[in-house]
Amino acid sequence: MDVLYFAWVRERIGLPKERVETEAATVSDLVAELSAREDRYAAAFADLSALRVALDQELSDFDAPLAGVREVAFFPPMTGG
Amino acid sequence: MDVLYFAWVRERIGLPKERVETEAATVSDLVAELSAREDRYAAAFADLSALRVALDQELSDFDAPLAGVREVAFFPPMTGG
């Protein structure tokens, strides 16, 4: 699936988008998998309460299942307007 | 003093403005004096709850004193905006 990062999550991880092959069942599982990879992921995902997640461009939750999802995005709380 | 009429009060009385020499102590006294003059005034002032009054261009009340007032205006509730 495609994994996208925005704002300081993007800066901390160091890239805006990557292709991830995963068997993770939920968003939380994917976060754990990425965090185990490298420190920069662990740093970005250190405090999930400061993060939001979107699945296929719809806001979702960290316990949501990933079955059938093509695009996951992680970002801080939004500051539009 | 100058007495002004607006909207349907003006139409019912048949003029927008007139000079009135009066010893009326309050707005109510002036209304009574005018109503006694002619039917068209009595018709215009028949229901005071449907009227508003301004003294020297400030909204006021029918029991307000007229001492020192130069301009009295009678009109229906306002419909701006």
Added chain:
Amino acid sequence: MRIVVQEEAFDLGAEANAFAAKDAANGAIVTFTGVVRDLAAGDLDVMEIEHYPGMTERALTKIAEEAQSRWSLGDVLVIHRHGRLAPGDRIMMVATAAPHRKDAFDAAEFLMDYLKSRAPFWKKEITSDGADWVAAKDEDEDALTRW
């Protein structure tokens, strides 16, 4: 603060641009524009707006000053027309500029609520059936109680 009472049409876009051009201190600009509506029957020919020259400007100024005292505003604009208008014509506009959006919104709503019932304008609707003065609505008077 700018208060304008005039018979001529105003240019909403030009007024909005000029009003919002002021400075970078006000992050929020709200405008409200009132438009002459077609009646349900759809046969409104003309809306005639009468006003009380002199008192109108005083009343609008007082309402705008009250808004400035209640909210933190950078600027206030009120434009109100009188005379003969047609359906679709713009009757009036208010604009508020504030550092924060809640102040700009609340002040604009306050201005409108007071302008409806406390500024000396009267509307007459002229249709093919005749002419009628628009009656004040209880809900407009009630709207004042929330401020």
Added chain:
Amino acid sequence: MRIVVQEEAFDLGAEANAFAAKDAANGAIVTFTGVVRDLAAGDLDVMEIEHYPGMTERALTKIAEEAQSRWSLGDVLVIHRHGRLAPGDRIMMVATAAPHRKDAFDAAEFLMDYLKSRAPFWKKEITSDGADWVAAKDEDEDALTRW
């Protein structure tokens, strides 16, 4: 309904005039315009707005549709910029048209409240001291609870 996400500046006046030109069914037009504010320190050089192409348009459309389902609206406009902006630049605008003023005001406030916290934009302030992502405010999240 019109939803625009763009890097280029927009002309508030031209947009307001075009939006309000529609018809005589809507007696009330409300616009809100957001402007890049100077920081208290007064040394903001650039505000950078990042967004999530694709999701942004979807989120704004969903918010506008929700407004249309909640209030009786004739039309809704949302314009939001991204990229690099300077103090005084206009970031975004919403406009609502409705038969009645309360609907136009409430819908515009609803759009703004949701746009603040539910549309995927992120602001970064670049000053002479460095760059900082703007933190979401609790009060903006709290503002959603009233709808």
